[in-house]
Amino acid sequence: MNSNHxxxxxxxxxxxxxxxxxxxxxxxxxxxxxxxxxxxxDIIYLDIEDTIIGKIIKKGEIFGTIEAVKTVSDLFMPVSGCILEINKKLLSKPEQINKDSYNKGWMIIIEILYIKEYKKLMSLEEYNKYIQNPPIK
Structure with a gap:
């Protein structure tokens, strides 16, 4: 995947x-x-249940968890969508995310429900600015 797209x-x-x-x-x-x-x-474990295949998960809802040496973190849906596929290779080899989080490291394939949600997400340029100046929580 080209991160510009x-x-x-x-x-x-x-x-x-x-x-x-x-x-x-x-x-x-x-x-x-x-x-x-x-x-x-370093990512050591990925938990995405098979039971989510075919289900609709709304934007902001959790679709799984990822565990690293430092912490465990929830995975949030960037847009509302129906889960079509899980990258099963990552479940047995989560370290692949460490090597290549954009190509072989994809986690799920979804069918987007509302294209407006997709269009409202940040571009690469906007995201780079966001991570340089993250909001204070």
Missing amino acids: LRYSKNHEWIGLKIQNEIQNKKAYVGITNFAKKELG
Whole structure:
């Protein structure tokens, strides 16, 4: 995945259309950003239940968890969507996310429900500014 063609959430998930520039298709890959990967540290476990396949998960809801040496973190849906597929290879080899979080490190494939949500996510330029000046919680 070319990171220039992705959209980014404030929770550090990325989403990329499965067929680039074809919004009508509405199928997209979802994963975590390099920033999130660096913040978490070495990833050692990924938990995404098979039971979510075929389910609709709304924007901001949790679709799984990721565990690193430092911490455990929830994975949030960047947009509302129906879960089509889980990257099963990551479940047995989560360290693949450490090596390549944008290509082989995708976590799920979804069908986007509301393309407006996708369009409201940050571009790469906007995301880079966001991570340089994160909001104070």
